[in-house]
Amino acid sequence: MVTESSSNTSGGKFRNLYVVIEHIDGKLVPVSLEMLGEARRLMDYFNRRYQESERVVAVVLGYKVQDLCQQLISYGADVVVYAEHKELEYSRNTIDTKVIAQISRDAGLAKQISPEYIPPYIKPRYMFFSADSIGRHLSSTVLAELESGLASDINKLVISDIDFRHEHKTKGQTIRYERTLEMYRPDFSGFLWTTILCLDNKNPEIMRDYHPQGCSIIPGVFNAIEPDIAREGLILQYKPTIDPEDLKVKVLSKQLLKKKIDFDSHRSIVSMGRGIKEDPEQNVKLIEQFARLLDAEIGISLPLSKRLYQLSDSINSKYMIPERVIGTSGSKVAPSFYIATGIHGAVQHIAGMKESEFVVAINPDENAPIKDESDIFINGRMEDVLPIIIEELQKLTPIVSSLME
Amino acid sequence: MVNVAVIVKLEPDFSEGNVSYNPDGTLNRAETKSILGPHSAIACNAAFYTKITYGSRISIGTMGPPIADSALRKAQELTDADEMNLYSDRIFAGADTLATAEALRSGIVKMLDGNKIDIVFSGHRASDGETGQTGPQTAWKLGYTFLGNVIEVNIDLERNYVIVKRLVTLQGFDGIVEEVEAPLPVFITVDPSYSPNYRTIYQRLAFAKYRKEAIARANNYKQFLKIYDSKSLGVDPKLVGLPGSPTIVYRVEKIPKAKASRKTQLIEGQDIDAIKSIVPKLRPIVS
Numbered sequence: 001m002v003t004e005s006s007s008n009t010s011g012g013k014f015r016n017l018y019v020v021i022e023h024i025d026g027k028l029v030p031v032s033l034e035m036l037g038e039a040r041r042l043m044d045y046f047n048r049r050y051q052e053s054e055r056v057v058a059v060v061l062g063y064k065v066q067d068l069c070q071q072l073i074s075y076g077a078d079v080v081v082y083a084e085h086k087e088l089e090y091s092r093n094t095i096d097t098k099v100i101a102q103i104s105r106d107a108g109l110a111k112q113i114s115p116e117y118i119p120p121y122i123k124p125r126y127m128f129f130s131a132d133s134i135g136r137h138l139s140s141t142v143l144a145e146l147e148s149g150l151a152s153d154i155n156k157l158v159i160s161d162i163d164f165r166h167e168h169k170t171k172g173q174t175i176r177y178e179r180t181l182e183m184y185r186p187d188f189s190g191f192l193w194t195t196i197l198c199l200d201n202k203n204p205e206i207m208r209d210y211h212p213q214g215c216s217i218i219p220g221v222f223n224a225i226e227p228d229i230a231r232e233g234l235i236l237q238y239k240p241t242i243d244p245e246d247l248k249v250k251v252l253s254k255q256l257l258k259k260k261i262d263f264d265s266h267r268s269i270v271s272m273g274r275g276i277k278e279d280p281e282q283n284v285k286l287i288e289q290f291a292r293l294l295d296a297e298i299g300i301s302l303p304l305s306k307r308l309y310q311l312s313d314s315i316n317s318k319y320m321i322p323e324r325v326i327g328t329s330g331s332k333v334a335p336s337f338y339i340a341t342g343i344h345g346a347v348q349h350i351a352g353m354k355e356s357e358f359v360v361a362i363n364p365d366e367n368a369p370i371k372d373e374s375d376i377f378i379n380g381r382m383e384d385v386l387p388i389i390i391e392e393l394q395k396l397t398p399i400v401s402s403l404m405e
Numbered sequence: 406m407v408n409v410a411v412i413v414k415l416e417p418d419f420s421e422g423n424v425s426y427n428p429d430g431t432l433n434r435a436e437t438k439s440i441l442g443p444h445s446a447i448a449c450n451a452a453f454y455t456k457i458t459y460g461s462r463i464s465i466g467t468m469g470p471p472i473a474d475s476a477l478r479k480a481q482e483l484t485d486a487d488e489m490n491l492y493s494d495r496i497f498a499g500a501d502t503l504a505t506a507e508a509l510r511s512g513i514v515k516m517l518d519g520n521k522i523d524i525v526f527s528g529h530r531a532s533d534g535e536t537g538q539t540g541p542q543t544a545w546k547l548g549y550t551f552l553g554n555v556i557e558v559n560i561d562l563e564r565n566y567v568i569v570k571r572l573v574t575l576q577g578f579d580g581i582v583e584e585v586e587a588p589l590p591v592f593i594t595v596d597p598s599y600s601p602n603y604r605t606i607y608q609r610l611a612f613a614k615y616r617k618e619a620i621a622r623a624n625n626y627k628q629f630l631k632i633y634d635s636k637s638l639g640v641d642p643k644l645v646g647l648p649g650s651p652t653i654v655y656r657v658e659k660i661p662k663a664k665a666s667r668k669t670q671l672i673e674g675q676d677i678d679a680i681k682s683i684v685p686k687l688r689p690i691v692s
Binding site for chain 1: 431503506532536537573574576577584587597643647648654656664668669674686
């Protein structure tokens with residue numbers, strides 16, 4: 001085996017973990033603190049393991065954002081770089097991308113961030129964004145600008161040394177890639193994990209450095225650290241260069257969207273998944289009836305929002321919509337009662353309902369992961385089980401149900 | 406004349422009854438047929454809207470194996486496209502989003518005989534890769550303003566601007582509809598909730614006329630089809646396919662089952678009395 005130390009780890013050409021912070025109306029989006037928490041844990045490990053002193057750098061763009069900086073330090077950032085400008089008040093992809101790229105490449109700034117490292121500095125080692133409607137696109141354009149690799153929708157991260165052989169990247173040789181970020185993403189099924197790596201091309205014919213190793217992180221999966229207001233850190237203001245051409249893109253108005261589905265105002269939630277498949281129309285009607293008796297809101301699993309079944313338009317437009325999805329790609333809920341019917345229990349779904357107080361699951365597969373998350377598991381099909389419960393409920397609550405009808 | 410491009414993708418058909426999985430939970434690609442991706446179809450609807458409303462010219466592009474021409478045919482049926490382009494070469498295989506964006510960029514600049522494309526539409530994300538990165542990365546490489554999660558598109562033909570509405574949803578905050586104006590050219594990814602609104606009689610008549618023409622064209626789609634390989638696209642082979650991909654898929658594994666977090670009472674589906682016995686537990690909710 002040929003082992004070769006990764007050339008880019010010496011001299012600190014690529015260093016630090018940059019976390020792109022999101023905020024709205026002066027408040028931090030929770031995922032920003034979650035990313036900082038994970039960044040803190042990873043870099044503490046990194047610095048111990050490799051005897052380095054690389055930093056967690058929070059990057060904030062905006063107008064009147066100084067107040068956020070101290071908070072970011074207390075949540076684990078070593079350094080906060082904030083670009084303060086009236087034109088950065090609203091997020092606009094082109095301007096934001098350019099400013100983040102400027103910050104990422106600025107050698108003078110890198111010197112201030114970690115004066116003990118000897119130049120040259122080129123780019124960050126790692127970079128985190130949020131996998132939401134700002135960060136998903138921003139991560140894509142920033143990494144396209146920085147010409148490096150990006151993995152999306154990550155829910156687990158590990159730093160390790162990897163011995164790797166690849167036809168193109170290593171020309172068939174086994175080479176050790178040190179300090180590699182293993183980026184885990186759950187796939188569309190929710191049951192498989194794919195590990196993505198961003199690796200330099202070491203093959204002499206296509207030699208190329210790929211840094212930063214970038215990823216977008218699913219909101220709600222990592223834990224923020226306990227804030228420590230005594231924590232000290234460096235806060236640096238950055239003066240961005242803004243191209244007047246880019247200011248032609250204008251945000252004309254912002255309108256708050258009224259939530260159509262309000263899970264929080266119901267004590268119970270009935271949710272449905274692919275288990276409706278044998279008679280979708282009829283099963284949705286059963287669930288409607290059941291939910292009405294419990295005065296419950298109705299949720300769905302992610303696959304149902306992709307409209308997998310032949311259903312009437314009225315049911316499709318009422319129920320098979322992203323607003324009803326419970327899980328990491330939808331809402332996180334914590335009702336007194338959660339009744340999962342025909343839901344297998346992909347990790348993303350579990351993450352959205354596990355805080356519920358009392359959980360009943362109805363599923364014909366006794367090995368379904370949802371079983372371990374339920375207080376009562378009824379091993380049966382919803383079309384067989386629900387009519388029994390509905391009949392019994394009607395007996396117990398004749399007055400309420402007649403009012404609800 | 407507004408020149409519009411749509412970037413589409415041939416994807417596995419994930420709809421129930423059509424999708425097939427291997428015992429280990431991975432997609433059975435041999436048994437699952439491929440179709441024009443559902444998000445690609447939504448992007449096509451947005452492009453067709455610009456044809457009906459502004460009389461735009463439409464070019465469709467896709468990167469994929471030769472059979473991806475079936476996605477182009479379907480896309481033509483949805484858009485009445487004037488031209489279709491298939492970017493197909495063995496060396497494109499295994500590309501990550503950055504390398505895919507490079508091939509698509511090279512294709513888009515060649516569309517409509519090299520006339521500048523004013524608006525590129527693409528889907529929100531593919532249902533197999535699900536990254537949502539290819540659109541914005543292609544936009545960046547083209548130097549186009551990127552607008553994501555778009556739910557409404559209007560073009561100001563006098564100023565050469567688009568005015569769009571886009572959906573912004575952030576964890577823990579209410580959703581926002583943002584109205585944005587941007588000078589052409591722009592690259593738009595269309596939100597899954599997009600639905601074209603044909604209000605005027607003129608639009609409805611145009612819709613019927615172009616839809617008829619689209620079906621006739623799609624029946625002879627090969628007449629409108631151009632096929633490019635890496636050479637005719639003029640791409641640098643180091644920037645596409647596996648050599649041009651910073652990222653690789655290192656490992657695929659089953660997500661380990663989490664430890665049981667609750668003590669579960671198991672009731673068999675045939676045990677009607679046991680099922681009935683849980684109802685009083687639900688009762689406090691109603692009373």
